[in-house]
Amino acid sequence: MLTINTGIIADIKKFETHDGPGIRTTVFIKGCFLRCKWCANPETLEAFPQLYFVPKRCKSFGECIKVCPAGAISMLPDNKIDRKKCTLCMKCVDVCPYSAFKQVGSLVTVDEVIEEVEKDKPFYGLDGGLTISGGEPLYQPGFTRELLKRSKEKGISTVLDTTGYAKWEDYEDILKYTDMVLLDLKHMDPAKHMEGTGVSNKIILENAKLISKTCETRISLPLISGFNNSNENLIATAEFLKKINIEWVDILPLHSLGASKYEYLGLTSPYTEIGEINKEEVVEARDIFTRYGFKTTIGRMI
Numbered sequence: 001m002l003t004i005n006t007g008i009i010a011d012i013k014k015f016e017t018h019d020g021p022g023i024r025t026t027v028f029i030k031g032c033f034l035r036c037k038w039c040a041n042p043e044t045l046e047a048f049p050q051l052y053f054v055p056k057r058c059k060s061f062g063e064c065i066k067v068c069p070a071g072a073i074s075m076l077p078d079n080k081i082d083r084k085k086c087t088l089c090m091k092c093v094d095v096c097p098y099s100a101f102k103q104v105g106s107l108v109t110v111d112e113v114i115e116e117v118e119k120d121k122p123f124y125g126l127d128g129g130l131t132i133s134g135g136e137p138l139y140q141p142g143f144t145r146e147l148l149k150r151s152k153e154k155g156i157s158t159v160l161d162t163t164g165y166a167k168w169e170d171y172e173d174i175l176k177y178t179d180m181v182l183l184d185l186k187h188m189d190p191a192k193h194m195e196g197t198g199v200s201n202k203i204i205l206e207n208a209k210l211i212s213k214t215c216e217t218r219i220s221l222p223l224i225s226g227f228n229n230s231n232e233n234l235i236a237t238a239e240f241l242k243k244i245n246i247e248w249v250d251i252l253p254l255h256s257l258g259a260s261k262y263e264y265l266g267l268t269s270p271y272t273e274i275g276e277i278n279k280e281e282v283v284e285a286r287d288i289f290t291r292y293g294f295k296t297t298i299g300r301m302i
């Protein structure tokens, strides 16, 4: 059961240099309110452990079929798991000698995470520290708050990497323990935002105003060709960000590095329909923000 002292995370990554200033340890919270069509982290969308199956590792050893209580596994690596039957018991993970199955996501305590974060303290220097990312960290607000609070108590700097889509009361509580927010902004038009992410941008824009008044905030702009890179949208974004006194805009061109994760989860990769953005489009987008006086990066923190 989840409490403020336990949460479900997808991963902890160490020595990250793009998730806030300096060298950072990034904790990926599982669960997200959005369903962006281009999401690079599909393993973070659901707030429970999931099963990866890596077809190229499967040697048809067959032990997994014997232990599966749901009869969900077949011999052939293609179409190996009937996901509708799978109960996520993870028995197949334990018996495969080739690690073709992997549990992605686990229940952890605040103490366990903070112990990992503290191990890297010698590398943080003046700027580095803990970043909470996702998914959406505020999908598990109590757990996220405790991680940030405990980190600050230990003198470790904190960054919150968020979609902006959560209750303001939760942000208000969490920002007391946050040194910097990396806030996603995906589209200024509510209908287009809904089309690309499954939710309206209304709450996000309202929260952006409040978050930027409360805490140092940098904007992360995922740049998706044909979705949000029109001049009209980029100018509307720049004008909104001027009004709320943002200094930095980090432009994140769409990449397809998450494609294999879709395969491992038995999902269809979205990247055949959404192509990668070309260099000219990225340069044009950056020029708009530069003309408006923003400091920009392609990627983050370079």
Ligand code: SF4
Residues within 6 Å of the ligand: 051, 067, 068, 069, 070, 071, 072, 073, 081, 085, 086, 087, 088, 089, 090, 091, 092, 093
């Ligand atoms: S996790 Fe799913 S596929 Fe694996 S043994 Fe359990 S029910 Fe079968």
Ligand code: SF4
Residues within 6 Å of the ligand: 032, 033, 034, 035, 036, 038, 039, 040, 041, 042, 044, 045, 134, 135, 136, 163, 197
């Ligand atoms: S907000 Fe981030 S984690 Fe959530 S669906 Fe969109 S890209 Fe994925």
